[in-house]
Amino acid sequence: MNALVEVSELNKTFKQGGFGLKNVSFTIKPGSIVGFIGENGAGKSTTIGSIIGSIRKDQGTVRVFGQEMQDGKDFVKEEIGVVFDTVQLPEELTIVKLERVFNGIYRNWDKEMFYSYVEQFSLPRKKKIGSFSRGMSMKVSVAVALSHDAKLLLLDEATAGLDPSGRDDLLSVLRTFVSDGKRSILLSSHITSDIEKIADSLIFIKDGRILFDIEKESLLSTYRIRSCTTKEFHSLAKETIVAYRVQEELVSVLVKGKEGKAASLDEMTVLLMRGVHV
Structure with a gap:
């Protein structure tokens, strides 16, 4: 089975x-x-x-x-x-x-x-x-x-x-x-x-929709959170962006790749749940 x-x-x-x-x-x-x-x-x-x-x-x-x-x-x-x-x-x-x-x-x-x-x-x-x-x-x-x-x-x-x-x-x-x-x-x-x-x-x-279905180790090792200005956000490669959240003058972005900081599951969850999923 x-x-x-x-x-x-x-x-x-x-x-x-x-x-x-x-x-x-x-x-x-x-x-x-x-x-x-x-x-x-x-x-x-x-x-x-x-x-x-x-x-x-x-x-x-x-x-x-x-x-x-x-x-x-x-x-x-x-x-x-x-x-x-x-x-x-x-x-x-x-x-x-x-x-x-x-x-x-x-x-x-x-x-x-x-x-x-x-x-x-x-x-x-x-x-x-x-x-x-x-x-x-x-x-x-x-x-x-x-x-x-x-x-x-x-x-x-x-x-x-x-x-x-x-x-x-x-x-x-x-x-x-x-x-x-x-x-x-x-x-x-x-x-x-x-x-x-x-x-x-x-x-x-x-x-009611599945956003992400992924192995835990893949998520934690392959994805990062970047904090950037609006201008910097618009310059990011769109294919790397998973979700983003605008807070005052900064944008927190969940991206695929090595750029940005390694984040905990809790930090990624907040961004996925409270942000805009791409």
Whole structure:
């Protein structure tokens, strides 16, 4: 199998607000961690919902594990672990009771693995989930997603609410998850430093369109940010310009080539999201 996920020409329009996805296409290969980057409302959650079938697409195709994903079809629930930014776990249950629930839901549920993550994430077994912080609830959701032999993880702001050490622990777990070269992760996060640490490739989405689909190392080694005057900007070779942003009398430009300063993923993201994409 060349790709675990193949999204092709995905379109979705919502009647209220007019927002949607516009010809979204990308692939996720086995053994990869893909960082999915965009501001609120860019289309990340809509794309993930379209992949798992919780959102009905208007046009396009989504193939998961080589099979076309039909709207609402449930054939892949065993194979995909999903964590959304809005945690929806039964608040009245403890972790012990929650484990029993999921043991009855997933055919490949691994009780020992679940509790190993519970210990690793320092989660109390007998307190009600309703008393957990957002970060603790996220850890529970991730533990569930990792404990039923999923081949693909779709994580929408899964590091939200975690302190730096908690995020570092989670990133370590995710690296281990893909280490066999057969599993993959699509990781959406506003914390670009987390994505820079762990992702192999990056997908930037803005206003429902894919701006950039690129290997992380290629982006960081091949592209630079230049700060110049308007006159200098107009003298730049147009084919090297990816995006630009005018701030007072200076123009910040993301360019392909060696001219300019090496920049962090965070700096490039701000320019891509807030600037004009060429």
